[in-house]
Amino acid sequence: MYKRIVVAVDGSKTSDKALDEATKLARVMNSIILLLHVCEEIPIMWEPDGLHMVLMRNSLEAVANAGKELLEKHKIKLTEQDMTAETKLVETYDGRIGSVISEEAQQWNADLLVVGTHGRKGIAHLLMGSVAEAVARSASMPVLLVRNN
Structure with a gap:
């Protein structure tokens, strides 16, 4: 049984589908859900000499605030369905989101990790990478990959 389910959410239709699947499991198994959002966007601007990137502090704050709003929206939705949910926002901008x-x-101490996957292949996969693939490779617990199709 899965009593502690983590769902990675990013605001996409694919992560919404993953949350729907996790909710179905949690309802049947009387589980608690952790809604996890990792701030992944890197808001930058180039310095005039073009050699250095500068993180834009206001943009970082905006990304974090958008993540907080997303988590709160999902938590309210789950609470209205009599589900138990926690939230966690992680700010990391080093490109290793899956890990x-x-x-x-x-x-x-999750029993199950649920993530959405876009199922990209070929060049799209090569260029954009796959957070879901990185999660599946690095997770120490079972992973449920949910496609949005």
Whole structure:
């Protein structure tokens, strides 16, 4: 049985589908859900000499605030369905989102980790990478990959 389910959410239709699937499981198994959002966007601007990137502090704050709003929206939705939910926002901008998701799930003692996957292949996969693939490779608990199709 899965009593502690982590769901990675990012505001996409695919992560919404993953949350729907996790909710179905949690309802049947009387589980608690951790809604996890990892701030992944890197708001930058180039310095005039073009050699250095500068993180834009206001943009970082905006990204974090958008993540907080997303988590709160999902938590309210689950609470209205009599589900137990917690939220966690992680700010990391080093490009290893999949590993961060897996590490957070492990620290929370998750029994199951649920993530959405776009199912990209070929060049799209090569160029954009796959957070879901990184999660599946690095997770220490079972991973449920949910496609939005």
